[in-house]
Amino acid sequence: MNASPATVMPAPQADSKLTSSLLELSRNLDAGTLRYLSGFLAGVAAERDRAAGNDNPGGKPVADASAIARATVLYASQTGNGRRVAEKLHRQLESQGLAARLVNVADFKPRDLANEKLLYLVVSTHGDGDPPDDARAFVDFLTSRKAPRLEQLSYAVLALGDSSYPKFCETGRALDERLAALGATRRADRADCDVDYQTVAESWSGKALEIARERLQSPHIAMLSAPPAQQMAADRDAPVATEVLTRTLITARNSDHPVTHLELAAPDGRLTYQPGDAVGFWHHNPAKIVDRVIALVGADPDRPIAIDGREYSLRGWLTEHREITRLARPFLDAHTERANNSELNQLHADGKPDALRRLLRDWQPLDVLERFPARWSAGDLVRALRPLTPRLYSIASSRASVGDELHLTVAAVDYLRDGQQRLGAASHFLATPGRGETASVRAYIEPNPRFRLPADPTRDIIMIGPGTGVAPFRAFLQHRVESGARGRHWLFFGARHRFSDFLYQAEWLEARRNGTLQRLDVAFSRDQSEKVYVQHRIRSQGVELARWLENGAHVYVCGDAQRMAPDVHEALLDVLTRHTGRSRDTADEYLKELASERRYARDVY
Amino acid sequence: MTTADPTAPPSPIEKVKADSRFLRGSIAQSLLDPATGGLAEADTHLIKLHGSYQQDDRDIREERRLQKLEPAYSFMIRTRLPGGVCTPRQWLALDDLATRFANGSLRLTTRQAFQLHGVIKRDLKPTIAAMNAVLIDTIAACGDVNRNVLASANPLASQLHAVVHDWAVRLSEHLLPRTRAYHEIWLDGAPVAGGEQEPIYGPTYLPRKFKAAFVVPPVNDVDVFAQDLGFIAIAADANSTILDGFNVTAGGGLGATHGDAATYPRLADILGFITPDQLLAVAEAVVTTQRDRGDRSNRKHARLKYTIETLGLDEFRAEVERRAGSQFQPARPVSFLSNGDRFGWTQSIDGSLALTLRIPSGRIADRVGAPWRSGLRAIASVHTGTFRLTPNQNLIVAGISASARPAIESLIKQHALSLHETASPVRLDALACVALPTCPLAMAEAERYLPALVSEIEARLHAHRLDGIALGVRITGCPNGCARPYLAEVALVGKAPGRYNLHLGGDAAGQRLNKLYRENLDEAAVFAALDPLFARFATERLAQERFGDFLWRSQLI
């Protein structure tokens, strides 16, 4: 079909009168009702479409064979950064009248790639160079021999990553290459974002828009778009200042892994969350660390430094705008050059990837600055350090139970290196009472749709959350109890010592007593001579666990990504092979299937 | 007078016992539950009959509540040690357990037993097993059964002591629960298939704790009138070497509840005289009468003392005689001179030596300047006689040969174990119960406060030139009376942190209850109350007159 005006997306019969009466009407409705209405009206429309035999819901034009009707913005995101970028690009496309759909990779059938014409892929890297959980199936398919030729496809990839990981933006890089290898046409060079992804993402999105303008059919008439709703909910770029209501150490005094429980004010609308979501914080760096860095540079902390049109004092930069506790590759490279230290040079030389990886993971900028002295001017240092990034924490409460509060569970990062104290910036910021100005912190909600309670309240849930991984399960249980869910609950928890490190012990025991937590299996690694972890408990409870699974239970894993999550995964495979008669391969298939149904969900970090 | 309401439902503990399959409950499973340092609720009651109490560190209870952690649970283990006699080997074993599994101290109790505090759940079994390995068990050391049987520890009367001690052991064993639960749970004994019986107790044991004691006059160190069942040894001759029989007492008990007039301390009645061959039958008859007639609905009204009040002494005595199948003879005359210990070196009739050491509150620990635990361990390593725990929380090193004396003496010096030589009579005789931080029932400090309390009393006595007088002082953290405060001349009974009821007017030999003098006093008010009484005592007392007697004579209380 040709792109004649008639076939262009039929403009909704919207005249200015309708618009103004809609606006009038909407003025008296709150945001929640408006959101409800938008869904409701879409439903009504879909119903009419169906009744009219219109298989083109939404009234989008049917693509003609040669012209590209629509772009797809496909994202694979674990912690929401990629999703945000993709959403924004999608909004921009739409607002310019460029037809585009936004799809989460979890909802995308990899085989449909063969039908795509213009694909924007936004993908982050997790684990040790691994794809986000949702993207595993997609990546597996695309890298397998089953992948179709993609000559018809134009694409551009935006990779997100963190340069402190050795496999920086690995997934994006691999997919970018693979698409090309399959015959697709790369329309723009891949862009790799570090944790301060905005700048790179914006320039890439600009290119993406250009490409869309070039390649897409003439713009369709913009749909009635409500006047940009006032940004109610806080987000990463517009966090809300919120108050810390209580702050309690919830490990015993003799614990060598202190954990703090925080309760924050979470005004509805601004910080609305669901169980499974995380909260993000923009922290300030610890004054002690800032002072050390300043001392090492030997510069005047109050002298203003201007970079890219922003001006702060050195102290200001280091406190609020730069990462000084996380080491990134660009800084390390720059410092290596300046330090001209043989040990450091050696690390960079080929053949030492492991040492370099360890260095990036375990060392802080301060460690490098102290161990391998180099001359830095204040301005150069600030420029070389990467911008501050917010940190995420799993929400440990349910609104159904705590109302306008938000609870979290923060493990201290506080250790000695060469006899010097080292702190984790955000955890210290959150857990330390009485910091200067106020008790307020800048926060936003990071939704995690991959980590949701079953829609069916009669489903059983198995929660595996050692350490602070237990946080979202407190939210889960609160929510299910409050909502009267009849499904059963099973918690696996692990830590070093029961006496000192059993997070929320009293609550779990009470839940077990009152019958809302049907099973509680714990592994305290240092309470006996042999080390016991959750995966051991999973294996020893295999028979029952398999029964729950076969009965439709959802399984959730939260906490350490490095070792716990893979070990638990292995244990689950073992349980399935040992107790359900599956082979290793079918067990693996089964877990993948569960994962794609979101019945096996992980939130690991 | 109080009466039992026969229509009242049994107390919840009765059901726990009834459902316990002869004290097994789910203790074995509770021990294995890694999610908690405690036991399932029902098991916390049952484990008492195995000799252990679940406790928590009350000093950090609130802190842990805020930390959303369960209380800092640990267990107190109490031994069954009839008459308080143990061997050096047993001492060393217990001392070792104190370091390995407990809080590093041994506690000698007012019932001549050892307590370990702070044993965590997973160490319970190894600790109890290790005790049994040196032939010390903990069966029935607590709970609704006959508890550790007391016997006078008087070091002088060695022969009679030995005879009476034998009886204490026999009675203790006669009244032991027969269930194999203890062996199954703690000693890996094979499970019993069924058909178990408790011939004396029945499946619900007694309505309440039950305490028996043997005393050898004239020293009433066991405070026999505070016991449910007492046997006052009557010697056949003046030299006190041959046993004729016993005056039997029943219905003593001290526990009370603040503000509940239906609960009160009570001195035992004398039932009459029996000959030794009657003893086990009479004891069993008293126990089964209490088993069948005691109040099983209200635990505050369940001790034998209330059963006797309800039945009346005559009916009670008649029932005991019926059950025992023998009669009481009229009681023999006896007189008691003191209920304190005799400190220092003494020589027994058999010529061997004994050394009675003062152990304040029975707490044996190593402290700066007072390495008593090490000292006693050193003594135990060389000693060839026995140790005897006294009902006043002190320790007798008994059966020392003359040649061994110098070695022991030098160890005593080395380890500053010489309070018996240096302390004032007040300090030597004072008793304090355990109270905080382990006792869940404590309302105020006792053991930890005792040293300061005594110092202050000494200072006040000094101010009235009363230094060196004997004065019986006892303090407990609550009105349960574990240090038998209601028999003391001056007693502080805890009511709230830092606050005590002041009781005055006990005698020197445990034969008279004191009286509540003032309520709810803080330390300053205690001394404000005592000071004028000391002043009058200093000027008005008769020769040899004790403070408690003086108060009655002068009608000051």
Ligand code: SRM
């Ligand atoms: C250790 C000891 C006090 C001491 O400082 O030595 C003691 C300590 C406790 N007694 Fe006692 N009682 C001790 C002798 C006594 C005595 C004195 C005696 O028996 O000669 C009495 C008063 C006599 C009597 O029984 O009437 C005594 C009357 C109580 C009572 C009140 C009983 C009553 O009839 O009301 C309780 C509370 C209860 O049973 O409900 C109690 C309860 C307790 C408990 C177990 C608290 C509890 O029930 O949880 C205390 C443990 C504290 C701790 O942390 O160790 N204890 N208790 C004594 C251990 C004796 C033993 O080896 O068996």
Ligand SMILES: Cc1cc2nc3c(=O)[nH]c(=O)nc-3n(C[C@H](O)[C@H](O)[C@H](O)COP(=O)(O)OP(=O)(O)OC[C@H]3O[C@@H](n4cnc5c(N)ncnc54)[C@H](O)[C@@H]3O)c2cc1C
């Ligand atoms: C989705 C998600 C959910 C999360 N939920 C939680 C939660 O519920 N509770 C929680 O406590 N954390 C949670 N985290 C982790 C959290 O976001 C932070 O990464 C963590 O608190 C450390 O940040 P920091 O700013 O304190 O440390 P940083 O300032 O980032 O410093 C960390 C640096 O210290 C060094 N270091 C040495 N030892 C350690 C160590 N043991 N841990 C970390 N760094 C170490 C490393 O060099 C590291 O780069 C979550 C993370 C994600 C992604």
Ligand SMILES: Cc1cc2nc3c(=O)[nH]c(=O)nc-3n(C[C@H](O)[C@H](O)[C@H](O)COP(=O)(O)O)c2cc1C
């Ligand atoms: C547990 C974890 C592991 C990560 N591993 C890598 C990695 O191996 N390589 C990399 O470039 N980035 C890694 N990152 C950084 C993320 O890719 C980066 O934070 C990105 O902005 C996340 O985007 P998303 O929110 O869309 O998932 C990791 C992040 C986390 C939390």
Ligand code: SF4
């Ligand atoms: S008297 Fe009260 S406080 Fe003292 S040990 Fe006995 S029960 Fe505990």
